[in-house]
Amino acid sequence: MIKAGIIGATGYAGAELVRILTAHREVKIVWYGSRSYIDQKYADIYRNLFEIVEDVCLDDSLEELASRVDVIFTATPQGYLASILNDAVLAKAKIVDLSADYRLQDVHVYEKWYGISHRSPQYLAEAVYGLCEVNREAVAKARLVANPGCYTTCSILTAYPLVKEGLIDPDTLIIDAKSGVSGAGRGAKTSNLFCEVNESIKAYGVTTHRHTPEIEEQLGYAAGRSIVVNFTPHLVPMNRGILVTEYAACQRKGDGSLPTYAEIKAVYDSYYEKEPFVRVLKKDVCPETRWVEGSNYVDINFRIDERTGRIILMGALDNLVKGAAGQAVQNMNLMFGLPETEGLMMVPVFP
Amino acid sequence: MIKAGIIGATGYAGAELVRILTAHREVKIVWYGSRSYIDQKYADIYRNLFEIVEDVCLDDSLEELASRVDVIFTATPQGYLASILNDAVLAKAKIVDLSADYRLQDVHVYEKWYGISHRSPQYLAEAVYGLCEVNREAVAKARLVANPGCYTTCSILTAYPLVKEGLIDPDTLIIDAKSGVSGAGRGAKTSNLFCEVNESIKAYGVTTHRHTPEIEEQLGYAAGRSIVVNFTPHLVPMNRGILVTEYAACQRKGDGSLPTYAEIKAVYDSYYEKEPFVRVLKKDVCPETRWVEGSNYVDINFRIDERTGRIILMGALDNLVKGAAGQAVQNMNLMFGLPETEGLMMVPVFP
């Protein structure tokens, strides 16, 4: 039985970790870290866990935690883990970090987009970007995994095969993303009140959202060169779910023709057919967030526009599962040699 | 492995049965009955099951089905099962009926409230009302279980201990119920369109809702005499969930005083402390549907009003799980000698 600790257990991602790990046969949560709710019963805060979890919340003490558990999940604000991580901790426990601290290899990019200085860049080289479908083998050997962002997981997996195979021009890539409100966290902000969000949609962080460089770095690896993209997130009045709609110019063939549906589909299949959590949909079926809610699936599809020469890619996932806690557990499974799907085969909940 | 067939597999209750049974270790669904979608892939209709269920929908043939499966779930319109059930079928397969056909023991009451004639009243005596917490032993021996209605499950379980123990006057019982929209089914009606339901609340079926006599019959058994109640359902703009708020006069003690919180709580505990799916909340915590969503739990609590001498009871459940498919599986578990909680310990999904 793997002993797990969670720092930041009372945010939405932390709570989703609790939901998933509670049902995981090989894991026992022994530390519910929450600075805001110390000594309160966890199930008094997340009452869905009433009579399921009896523990109380504990303070955040990475050192002590490391000596008690096998794996630490940090669902904490940016900069937190970077400010306290050290060799002693890493020697004792594996870490899956749900913050952005070790996602970007270039510390200058991190500091520019996040506006804080990185306090432990020495671990960047060791940290593995935990997008299992891309970095499966490296994750399996890692002590420190940087769990990808919710938007980025969806954005990257949707475009990855086509960028990697050179089927689209990455310089033309535009990502228009839409997210449910749980992605904004559980902080008590006026802008996330029910009446402010309900019955409305807006873009935010236009040209400045912090997931942009993460997408650029990872898709840049696929492209074999650095790229810049437009990424525009939107807030949608629903609890969960991310949908990305991506636009790119197709690379035309020598005769000037566009790739066919079958050709693109074959490329997607070659990457994802055996992936347990990536579902490439049938022709002309558009991904919808309702079909992945509560599950670890990413649904992907595409459509070629003969008129404009562009391809429209679409991807959908549950931001709290494949976009956060589910992927974190998927990484943990790999890191501990468990079946990758252990505890993650939840059927999506609809309606 | 128990072989299961579902008639009415493409309604919301049917789809929830599929979700639950797909994850149930002892059951395999071998028949997805849906008159509306014959020969279509089930996962083309409920795309959450894409790459999970590969079967196509079949016509409704109770006879043939009975010879192929161990258990049949009927999630069908009122009157359907009553019109085709026969001895041969019952001899071959056990049935959990999610319709109202065998819920009311008095056929005249059924015919009056449902406005149709009952075609097989001869099975009423055999049918067991499948409220597991009340009829556990009878269910275990039954061939034909009448799965309770969603409103009724919530209404009855919330009041049952107090009626049974004579702590409230059942003639004063008023049940004000609120339901999410999935309870209205998947039929294409204007009144259930998004824009008609969203941003509104209404009562409906006032004094005439068909769950009224079901509540009256079952609570009448508890009271030891026939009772009439007011039951008023409301439609709430959310997918899932039922909340009932019940009002009744407390039976005063000999000295005219009201029962205390501790006394009422002790009664609830004596009935429900060991029930795996009934959670009596802490003092002053009100049930909320969000804390049971996606799960088989019923959350219950109460508050005594010294000023009016009434007690206010509250109960919350997920209408598709404990109010339909989950309870159906709970019944099935009992009927086949499985652990009652098998396949049903899903942690509620929040947010």
Added chain:
Amino acid sequence: MIKAGIIGATGYAGAELVRILTAHREVKIVWYGSRSYIDQKYADIYRNLFEIVEDVCLDDSLEELASRVDVIFTATPQGYLASILNDAVLAKAKIVDLSADYRLQDVHVYEKWYGISHRSPQYLAEAVYGLCEVNREAVAKARLVANPGCYTTCSILTAYPLVKEGLIDPDTLIIDAKSGVSGAGRGAKTSNLFCEVNESIKAYGVTTHRHTPEIEEQLGYAAGRSIVVNFTPHLVPMNRGILVTEYAACQRKGDGSLPTYAEIKAVYDSYYEKEPFVRVLKKDVCPETRWVEGSNYVDINFRIDERTGRIILMGALDNLVKGAAGQAVQNMNLMFGLPETEGLMMVPVFP
């Protein structure tokens, strides 16, 4: 042109006052009071008013305000107005108070339910309870109007004619109320975040909600004696709207029979037929909040239950309009001798 000032202009009720008064032909708002947003442009906070309102928010200074305006609307926390009101202010400007400070004539009841001491009980005798349909003439002469609460307006108007005419037993009255989230205000509380409220329903303030004594006092006047009722509010995932479902035993006639539909309807009509903002619906049509959204209407109807001898009353209004700002303007119209409907004949917005 009436000059108006608003204290608390940046709460939801305050903002609705701005929306309504901006379109009112006889009023000009000259003071947007908001302690939280001093010196900020009002339209930067409520961007629906961009290019419509150019003013900036001012501090709350009742004295100065009184010398500048004809009418002051206070949409402020309980206790605020009571703590600063004085004769000089009342000599200069009329006041419509949207808080509870002058709603309850009995200061002990106020202090008990609100948990604060009343700082200016000397004005209670003068204050008029601004339920126009009941106190029209007194409002017209008032300097200080206590604008009723949202739940109370709906609860009282729905039951008033039947209580007044002795057609129901007020001791049996139970009010089950449901409200949209704007009733909870714009404060940044975790419990009102989108993800906490969406897809859920709950009761709150059970047996303790502060609108209870207000309902009891006003319906007590109608009954001619003091009464106690059960009032249970619920939070519904929608922006606006209140629905009340009220239950009471009918007073039977001398021969033991219940009143007929026609008899009850005639009573409602005698009270409301000429009321511009009260609509008694057709037989068997249940009020729905969607049909009054954005308007000053209250929709009312009832249904007699022959089985239980009770009558079920239903009422719906928009909590920010007839439940707050619209009623405040209706009161202002009366106080200034304007047509009562001036600026208030907005057609409800649907969908």
Added chain:
Amino acid sequence: MIKAGIIGATGYAGAELVRILTAHREVKIVWYGSRSYIDQKYADIYRNLFEIVEDVCLDDSLEELASRVDVIFTATPQGYLASILNDAVLAKAKIVDLSADYRLQDVHVYEKWYGISHRSPQYLAEAVYGLCEVNREAVAKARLVANPGCYTTCSILTAYPLVKEGLIDPDTLIIDAKSGVSGAGRGAKTSNLFCEVNESIKAYGVTTHRHTPEIEEQLGYAAGRSIVVNFTPHLVPMNRGILVTEYAACQRKGDGSLPTYAEIKAVYDSYYEKEPFVRVLKKDVCPETRWVEGSNYVDINFRIDERTGRIILMGALDNLVKGAAGQAVQNMNLMFGLPETEGLMMVPVFP
């Protein structure tokens, strides 16, 4: 007083016409056409109009209607008006057509995208595309106005000044649009049921949506040449509102530099500063549909991305008002020489 008739009065756009015209001082509706609800009271279908509109629905008879009214609004399915329009009708009454029948000048484009043959192409030359901000003078003289689509109004107005002034490369234009559900109409389809739409987002009509050629034609006029664009609509779980996010490459200056914020803003202002219904927001403020709900405003803004050389344009409107009924009334005002804003200065309703 202008006498108006509506054909298709019981769809959502028709009902919004009724809401707006009921409050319009110069118009009286004398014909509520609705084939589905003949002889039923209009206010029985749209109960927001109870005690406001007393008329019953009439059959669709264009000829008879034309002889009774001054203006006819047709909120009808595609092809309907084209199949029955004739000279006699046009000689008697002005027409504002909310369908697509006369929006596209090229009948082949119409027939290709709509899949039906156009039955009266002879009126295409006469029909004026009723985007008031662009075609104000032509509208004023027109007998037949083609009221623009909801998506198109938002898409075109957002990009128009920049295309017209050559500040963006129209061949790079990508429009990612998001709409509330009322845009899908009131037809009883499973796909528009509350539970199917709520808590989800999806793209639809990818590369094939019928508003695409309308955008291309109108922006082509602005560009001075034909263009093709990508237009992708999405369905958002809210009643009203359209948001468009548009991406295009900026035309660089001779020195290779991008236009500045001030330069682009100046262009927008030169087009829209005096427009009563177009609001160009302050720097860095993103349009949100909640700020225009219930009103005839379009909110627009933009952000230049120095990294990619693209500009991101955003526009928001209420699809039933500026996207349908409001714009139709704006056209009618122009056609009858009324002030363009008459009956349309509704303050947006929030929350």
